[in-house]
Amino acid sequence: MRRLRRPTGVPALARNEQSVVGSAPLSDVRDPGEGRMPQEVLQAPLVLEYPFIRTTGPVLGRFLTGLREGVVLGVKRADGTVMCPPLEYDPADASPLGELVEVQQTGTVVSWSWGGPLRDQQPFTQPVAWALIQLDGADTTMLHAVLVDGPEQMSTGMRVQTQWREAREGHITDIRGFVPCSDEPDGTSSAKPPSTVDLDTVEPVQSVRTPIRLSYSYTPGRALSQYLHAMKEKRIIGDRCGETGQVFVPPRGVSPVAGKATTETVELADVGYVESFNITRVPIATRPDLQPPYCSAWIVLDGASVGFMGLVINCEPESVRLGMRVRAVWKPDDELKISATNILGWEPTGEPDEVIADIECIGRVGPQQKGGSTS
Amino acid sequence: MGKERTAVIGVGQTKYASTRGDVSMAGLLREAAQRALDTAHKTWADIDAVIMGKAPDFFEGVMMPEIYLAEALGCVGKPIMRVHTAGSVGGSTACVAASMVQSRVHSTVLTIAWEKQSESNAMWALSLPQPFTTSVNAGAGGYFSPIMRRYMAMSDAPELIGCLVAFKDRQHALKNPYAHLHQHDLTFEQVVESPMLWDPIRYSETCPSSDGACAMVLTDEAGGDAHDGPVAWIKGTAMRSESNSYGGRNMVSPAASEQCADDVFAQAGIGDRRSQIDAVEMYVPFSWYEPMWLESLGFAEKGKGWQLVEAGATRLEGGDLPVNCSGGVLSSNAIGASGMIRFAEAALQVMGEAGEHQVDGARTAFGHAYGGGAQYFAMWIVAKDK
Numbered sequence: 001m002r003r004l005r006r007p008t009g010v011p012a013l014a015r016n017e018q019s020v021v022g023s024a025p026l027s028d029v030r031d032p033g034e035g036r037m038p039q040e041v042l043q044a045p046l047v048l049e050y051p052f053i054r055t056t057g058p059v060l061g062r063f064l065t066g067l068r069e070g071v072v073l074g075v076k077r078a079d080g081t082v083m084c085p086p087l088e089y090d091p092a093d094a095s096p097l098g099e100l101v102e103v104q105q106t107g108t109v110v111s112w113s114w115g116g117p118l119r120d121q122q123p124f125t126q127p128v129a130w131a132l133i134q135l136d137g138a139d140t141t142m143l144h145a146v147l148v149d150g151p152e153q154m155s156t157g158m159r160v161q162t163q164w165r166e167a168r169e170g171h172i173t174d175i176r177g178f179v180p181c182s183d184e185p186d187g188t189s190s191a192k193p194p195s196t197v198d199l200d201t202v203e204p205v206q207s208v209r210t211p212i213r214l215s216y217s218y219t220p221g222r223a224l225s226q227y228l229h230a231m232k233e234k235r236i237i238g239d240r241c242g243e244t245g246q247v248f249v250p251p252r253g254v255s256p257v258a259g260k261a262t263t264e265t266v267e268l269a270d271v272g273y274v275e276s277f278n279i280t281r282v283p284i285a286t287r288p289d290l291q292p293p294y295c296s297a298w299i300v301l302d303g304a305s306v307g308f309m310g311l312v313i314n315c316e317p318e319s320v321r322l323g324m325r326v327r328a329v330w331k332p333d334d335e336l337k338i339s340a341t342n343i344l345g346w347e348p349t350g351e352p353d354e355v356i357a358d359i360e361c362i363g364r365v366g367p368q369q370k371g372g373s374t375s
Numbered sequence: 376m377g378k379e380r381t382a383v384i385g386v387g388q389t390k391y392a393s394t395r396g397d398v399s400m401a402g403l404l405r406e407a408a409q410r411a412l413d414t415a416h417k418t419w420a421d422i423d424a425v426i427m428g429k430a431p432d433f434f435e436g437v438m439m440p441e442i443y444l445a446e447a448l449g450c451v452g453k454p455i456m457r458v459h460t461a462g463s464v465g466g467s468t469a470c471v472a473a474s475m476v477q478s479r480v481h482s483t484v485l486t487i488a489w490e491k492q493s494e495s496n497a498m499w500a501l502s503l504p505q506p507f508t509t510s511v512n513a514g515a516g517g518y519f520s521p522i523m524r525r526y527m528a529m530s531d532a533p534e535l536i537g538c539l540v541a542f543k544d545r546q547h548a549l550k551n552p553y554a555h556l557h558q559h560d561l562t563f564e565q566v567v568e569s570p571m572l573w574d575p576i577r578y579s580e581t582c583p584s585s586d587g588a589c590a591m592v593l594t595d596e597a598g599g600d601a602h603d604g605p606v607a608w609i610k611g612t613a614m615r616s617e618s619n620s621y622g623g624r625n626m627v628s629p630a631a632s633e634q635c636a637d638d639v640f641a642q643a644g645i646g647d648r649r650s651q652i653d654a655v656e657m658y659v660p661f662s663w664y665e666p667m668w669l670e671s672l673g674f675a676e677k678g679k680g681w682q683l684v685e686a687g688a689t690r691l692e693g694g695d696l697p698v699n700c701s702g703g704v705l706s707s708n709a710i711g712a713s714g715m716i717r718f719a720e721a722a723l724q725v726m727g728e729a730g731e732h733q734v735d736g737a738r739t740a741f742g743h744a745y746g747g748g749a750q751y752f753a754m755w756i757v758a759k760d761k
Contacts, residue, residue, distance in 0.1 A: 044506035052436035052494050057399030087446050088401050094419040094449030096405075206396060212436045218506050228507050246622035256618035276521035279574035284513040286504050293574070296511040298521055305622025311511050317574075322528055340508040 042225045042338065046218035051211045059088045062100050064205040068170040071195040072162065073100040074138045084138035085172075102195055104136035105162040106181060114151040121213065123173050129154045133178055145177035153180070170205030223253035226265065231342045234330050238304055240264040246305035250340075270328035272301035273354035274346075279317040295320045299346055313345030323353035378477040380761060382599025383607040383722040385415025385592035391555035391707035394493040395586040400440060401447035404489050407588035408448055411485065414728075415592035416603060419449035422592070423481035428458040428468030428488040429711030433503075435494045448485065460616070463658070464488060465589065465714025466744025466753030470612040472593050473755070477609075482595045488715035489588035497584060497710060513573065516581060516661065518748060520573035523663035526627045527575065530666070532681035534575075537662035538566045539684050541580045541705055544659070547691055548702025550731035555585045555707040580662035580705075587709035589716045599761070605726035607757040610739070611642030619748030626749065628671035635752040636672045643739070643756040648673045652756075653737040654724040655689075655698045656717035658744045659705055665689065665698060668743065672754075691732060700724070700732040714744025718755055725759040 056064060059075060063086050066073040074084030076099040077092075084103050089096055112131035118124055129148060132141035146160055160178035168174035220228065223239060227250045230237045238247045241255030242263030248255070255262050277297035284290060295317040298307035312320050313329060326346035336342050387410025389395070395403055404427075412418065425448050432438050441457040444450070458468040465488035472486035498514035512518055526532070542563045548554035561579075569579035599606045615635035618624075645651045655674070659665045666680030674696060675683050683689055689698035699705070701720040704713050721742035723729040729737075738759045745752050 042507065046504070046506055048433070048503055050433075050436060050495060050499060054436075054494050055394075055396045055399060055491075057397070057402040060399055088399060089405065089446040089449075091446045091451045094446065094451075210436060220507060224507075244622070248620075248622075256621045276525045278517060278520035278524065278576070279571070280513050280517055281570065281574060282513055282516075282572050284502060284510060284517075285499055286502055286510050290511070294511075296513075296517060296521075306620045306624075309511050322524070338507070 041219060041222050043217055043219045046216040049213035053207050054210050055207045059086055061205050064170040065199055067174040068168045069197040070164055071197060072103050072105055074103045076101050081139040083140045084135055085142050103138045107133045107135035107160055109156055109158045109160060110134050110141050112154050147177040147179050171208055223251040227251050228338050231340055232336050232338050236268050236270055238266045238268055240266050247303055248306055249301055249304045268301045268303050272299050274324045275300045275307050277320050293317050311345035314347035323356050325349040325351040379479050380596040381473050381476040381593055381609045383591050384594050384602040385411040386719045386723055387411030387590045388553045389587045390553050391585040391587035391709055400491050401444055403491060404487055404588045405447050407590040408487055411590035411592050417592055421483055422449060422485045424454040424484045425450045426456050426468055426472040426484055426486045428464040430464055430490055433500045434497055435491050460746050460751040462710055462746030463714050463744040463751040463753045465712050466718055467614055469715055469718040470614050470753050473609050473612050476593050476595050483598055484593050487590035488712045490709040490711040491586045492584045493586050516573040516576055519661055520576045522626045524575050526667050530678040530681055536681040536684050537580045540662040540665040542566045543690055544699050544703045544705040547700050547732055548706035551701045554702040555583050576661055582660040582704045582708035585707050585709040587712050589712045589719050591719050605728055607722035607725045608761045610756045610758050611639040612755045613639035614753045616751045619750040627667055629749050632671045632752050635754055639754040639756055649696055652739055652741045654734040654740040656720040656742050658717055659703050697734050717744055718742035722757050725757050
């Protein structure tokens, strides 16, 4: 769902004969004052997520195997101290660690913080405290949740014990959290007896699911926003570098050549040529609608200094050539949105092919950017 | 006072494989790091700082892994630094590590680069969605194949040059026990007949997806002199970058690539690049990049790099400019590590430690990496003699 940061109200800019739609405002990003914005700056949610699978190695795998079986393990260092959760290598001298020993399921809160309102994907039903918990038998602390109703029930030094989930898979969340307990750290009062599970006889945990979901608010910025607004009217705009004359499509607001804000907005016709292409024969995960083979190409519009990628359609992919003249194929008018997806692709115009003078270079402007000598 | 002379005294690699399910990320790095320390005759206590590099965090989904890796790499209480320049990062990391010694900030450093691609999917991570538009670009192959087509058109190269490169690198890989792909029965015809993925790029002309790590120990002149074993002296390091799209950009041979090469060859005092370099390890993730880089790096005239390939000049056996004797990126691609592997393999050649894929008598070698939209470059030259 798209949200507009500002209300509409500024009329769409009109074309003029020079194809210059506006000047400074597009690139003057330092002072986007009210009334100076040619169009609304767009914004939209963007979610990136992937189900990463992480291999654990033997030490962390053993720890997670223990959790699945309801046992908490720490790793013993050369000096006899125990780190829980375990590390694979000793922080003191980088020596490898591997002797895992069971620790108690009771411990002491060394420090804590109230977690506040629950966030998405937190595996709890109500807010929790986050605490550093030193389990009895361990010399280091574990960060985990303490399941209490409010911060008034938390205190440094309080005693807690594990609360397990019924269904466990070998993950830190197999411990649902810790809950207060009344025993004293005097040794064995209510400590759990050592586990009877033989971890050598059960299927070891070797990997762990770590799905990651990042939720952004994406804004394409002012230059690209103006481009996207124009797309709704089947117009293509770019911007010009005042120093080199190069024209960028889509507009960028800044010239990568001069390192300065662009100075002019330029409107271009929706025709150009194919400066290079491939015929893709593998599917794209993000475009299930695209059936291979299809031709994706760098399209250089007439008057532009750089190409951008688009699909060549309405012809056999094998018939596409370097220099082939193409024009935009737009969505039907009643389907036009503020979006670059309004261009479905590019189809051959039937005109004679463009002669690409300097075939190494992309675009037709800026010979001063050619590389140095190669002796 | 000039730069401190700097030497590579230890190299360590893991066996590259599609999945290293038996180790954690830390365990993977540790293997390479320990091997580098062992060949350098050093212990963790001898290392002053660790300089590490990998490709984007999204490739594995571990945010800032350098922090989690401190214990595994003996960094506790020591400086730790991460370098990031996309696919060229392994090379850039080595350059930054070298600068730490050259500038006399540190005497001995460990540098390491890695990727554990099996934990994610790089093609997905390189084709992230963006609102208001749709992607028509399928991963790195989708991006680079039009550039290769452009090279093919400008150079009028025979169509099967790319297949020759791919077949050569896979043959070389058979001599490198660390290489991911060991395709003993592969024939040239099979390369030619493998399916087109991003026409003009065939499946066999693309790199695999690998788990792996590569590490080196670098030390100062006194350390290099005192080392009881072979040494590679660093004669030059250079990095350059540029915007990936501007008018007139030469995408086949980017200006930054040519400038970076000019810089590093000048530092090493090399005039005739082809005759003075004995072994080349360059970043060739798609076959056609071998002739393209041969030209961009000044080993061949513009438009004629493919002739070196066709004549067999870049083969280990019989070639006068052997390229990617290790099998190259086409045979092992743990993305973040791939650049450092090139640098390390160049070092192994002048140390005389390249085993079966050793270039006889190699005295000067060139390591190369590129990344992003062919917009980040890192290069070094190493030599047997100080």
